[in-house]
Amino acid sequence: MGTEQKECRMxxxxxxxxxxxxxxxxxxxxxVNCYISTRxxxxxxxxxxKWEPSLQELKSQLAELDLSLERxxxxxxxxxxxxxxxxxxxxxxxxxxxxxxxPVNESALCPTAQHKQMRDEFCHQLMLESGVPAxxxxxxxxxxxxxxxYAEPVCMDCELNEGDTVKLGDAEWNVLHTPGHSGGLICLYxxxxxxxxxxxxxxxxxxxxxxxxxxxxxxxxPHRLVQYLYHLERIASLHASIAWTGHGGEIxxxxxxxxxxxxxxxxxxxxxxxxxxxxxxxAYQLSxxxxxxxxxxxxxxxxxxxxxxxxxLLEQSxxxxxxxxxxxxxxxxx
Ligand SMILES: [Zn+2]
Ligand SMILES: [Zn+2]
Numbered sequence: 551m552g553t554e555q556k557e558c559r560m561x562x563x564x565x566x567x568x569x570x571x572x573x574x575x576x577x578x579x580x581x582v583n584c585y586i587s588t589r590x591x592x593x594x595x596x597x598x599x600k601w602e603p604s605l606q607e608l609k610s611q612l613a614e615l616d617l618s619l620e621r622x623x624x625x626x627x628x629x630x631x632x633x634x635x636x637x638x639x640x641x642x643x644x645x646x647x648x649x650x651x652x653p654v655n656e657s658a659l660c661p662t663a664q665h666k667q668m669r670d671e672f673c674h675q676l677m678l679e680s681g682v683p684a685x686x687x688x689x690x691x692x693x694x695x696x697x698x699x700y701a702e703p704v705c706m707d708c709e710l711n712e713g714d715t716v717k718l719g720d721a722e723w724n725v726l727h728t729p730g731h732s733g734g735l736i737c738l739y740x741x742x743x744x745x746x747x748x749x750x751x752x753x754x755x756x757x758x759x760x761x762x763x764x765x766x767x768x769x770x771x772p773h774r775l776v777q778y779l780y781h782l783e784r785i786a787s788l789h790a791s792i793a794w795t796g797h798g799g800e801i802x803x804x805x806x807x808x809x810x811x812x813x814x815x816x817x818x819x820x821x822x823x824x825x826x827x828x829x830x831x832x833a834y835q836l837s838x839x840x841x842x843x844x845x846x847x848x849x850x851x852x853x854x855x856x857x858x859x860x861x862x863l864l865e866q867s868x869x870x871x872x873x874x875x876x877x878x879x880x881x882x883x884x
Contacts, residue, residue, distance in 0.1 A: 567719030573598035600636035630658035654734030681832025730778020749796035775858035
């Protein structure tokens with residue numbers, strides 16, 4: 551899994567005192583981009599995966615900047631996915647760094663037994679409602695947590711909310727809460743330089759996906775794709791000149807990339823609507839029709855993406871549900 555990724559890269563300058571570090575991951579997505587502010591307080595934005603090659607690469611790139619794990623004072627976690635916070639606990643142990651993130655991320659970064667049980671029950675119920683065959687539910691549930699060994703829980707010390715600022719390098723960066731890919735995802739924006747750290751909200755070569763999650767406070771399940779599309783348009787309204795991403799290269803045509811992503815989701819929603827005009831289908835049947843047979847974590851992502859599009863079509867009153875034996879079937883209303 552991805553061990554062929556190129557290693558021993560050099561840190562790349564983003565803006566004064568802020569560098570990009572590219573760290574390998576064991577995941578098909580490839581390396582993850584993290585960012586280090588070399589000015590006080592020395593701050594690492596995202597950590598990479600809890601995986602030895604990632605830790606070694608982080609250490610060697612920090613050494614290129616005359617830094618070490620022990621000198622990190624702050625960690626900013628953009629969202630609670632293993633490739634972005636997996637090493638956080640180890641870094642905190644080595645350095646005593648304070649952990650900053652959006653409050654919505656707290657239960658995912660440092661889950662109690664109750665949170666884990668709540669998430670498992672939520673997913674199990676969602677699989678059944680989506681029409682995942684009973685003999686495949688266990689595989690789906692296992693696929694969902696495939697990345698867990700690559701992250702260690704870490705407790706948050708400080709909240710970062712919409713409107714807060716964070717000092718990175720020579721500048722103050724605005725915190726933007728942009729839920730969608732994850733409910734607590736934050737981007738960081740430097741308005742004078744018009745530089746965006748977009749992490750997984752906007753990637754250059756791949757379309758970021760909205761992922762189904764329970765509400766962090768126990769409310770109704772949030773419609774993540776609806777939120778995601780809203781916050782993509784919000785990114786376009788910034789007129790950023792460059793976006794430094796969570797995976798892959800930086801984006802110099804930010805608004806054109808946003809428009810491309812919006813069109814892609816529109817086309818996918820149209821495709822789903824066309825399928826539902828022909829017959830009523832469950833989310834599982836749709837996912838299979840659209841994405842074909844997937845394996846491992848991808849099976850969960852494909853179903854999640856499908857459910858998110860059904861949420862969007864439902865909010866647009868273009869589809870309606872019917873229920874049979876605990877499974878939700880969707881039909882076009884237009
Ligand atoms: Zn992510
Ligand atoms: Zn990621």
